[in-house]
Amino acid sequence: MLEAIKNRRSIRTYIDEEVEEEKIFEILKSAMQAPSSKNSSPWEFVVIDDKEILSNLSKTHHKSKHIKDAKLCIAITGNKERFLKPGKWIHDLGACTQNILLECTNQGLASCWVGVHPKRKVMDKVRETLNLPKNLIPYSLVAIGYSDEENKFIDKFDENKIHKNRFE
Numbered sequence: 001m002l003e004a005i006k007n008r009r010s011i012r013t014y015i016d017e018e019v020e021e022e023k024i025f026e027i028l029k030s031a032m033q034a035p036s037s038k039n040s041s042p043w044e045f046v047v048i049d050d051k052e053i054l055s056n057l058s059k060t061h062h063k064s065k066h067i068k069d070a071k072l073c074i075a076i077t078g079n080k081e082r083f084l085k086p087g088k089w090i091h092d093l094g095a096c097t098q099n100i101l102l103e104c105t106n107q108g109l110a111s112c113w114v115g116v117h118p119k120r121k122v123m124d125k126v127r128e129t130l131n132l133p134k135n136l137i138p139y140s141l142v143a144i145g146y147s148d149e150e151n152k153f154i155d156k157f158d159e160n161k162i163h164k165n166r167f168e
């Protein structure tokens with residue numbers, strides 16, 4: 001198993017240490033390397049490091065509180081103008097968000113996916129907080145920072161979820 005896959009966990013506590021610009025750049029490069037339907041690359045990112053905006057984003061819903069303590073947060077949004085096939089953008093942005101999480105782990109950073117799409121109220125709150133233009137649909141938020149929390153490997157493998165050829 002790839003080290004980054006093995007070591008990635010959702011970490012929600014962060015220490016007061018700056019994240020290097022080069023690491024943020026690497027994370028965004030990995031994000032844009034994700035597969036997408038028809039290679040449409042329908043993503044656009046908002047990198048947030050402003051304390052007040054982070055605090056506002058942390059009030060998005062009951063499971064977004066940890067964003068307030070993160071050094072930065074990346075909002076992953078879909079650009080409607082690049083949605084080439086109905087519904088596919090959701091999968092594209094899922095792959096993209098996962099790439100971000102894995103690159104964070106690879107860079108020694110803690111991260112946690114915060115769900116946004118498809119809850120209308122949550123999407124509206126993110127849109128308003130980030131002043132998103134109409135063509136950008138908020139999909140997810142990823143809180144990022146250094147952490148002193150240990151990310152223990154939990155083996156999630158379950159043989160019962162594997163099926164061979166076809167169900168009889």
Ligand SMILES: Cc1cc2nc3c(=O)[nH]c(=O)nc-3n(C[C@H](O)[C@H](O)[C@H](O)COP(=O)(O)O)c2cc1C
Nearest residue numbers: 008009010011012061063064066112113114115116
């Ligand atoms: C679509 C999606 C939405 C999620 N939303 C949240 C969220 O809003 N807040 C949060 O703290 N964690 C969120 N998570 C993280 C999950 O809670 C976490 O991945 C899961 O508990 C498994 O733990 P692990 O990531 O450490 O393996 C989300 C994960 C996914 C894939």
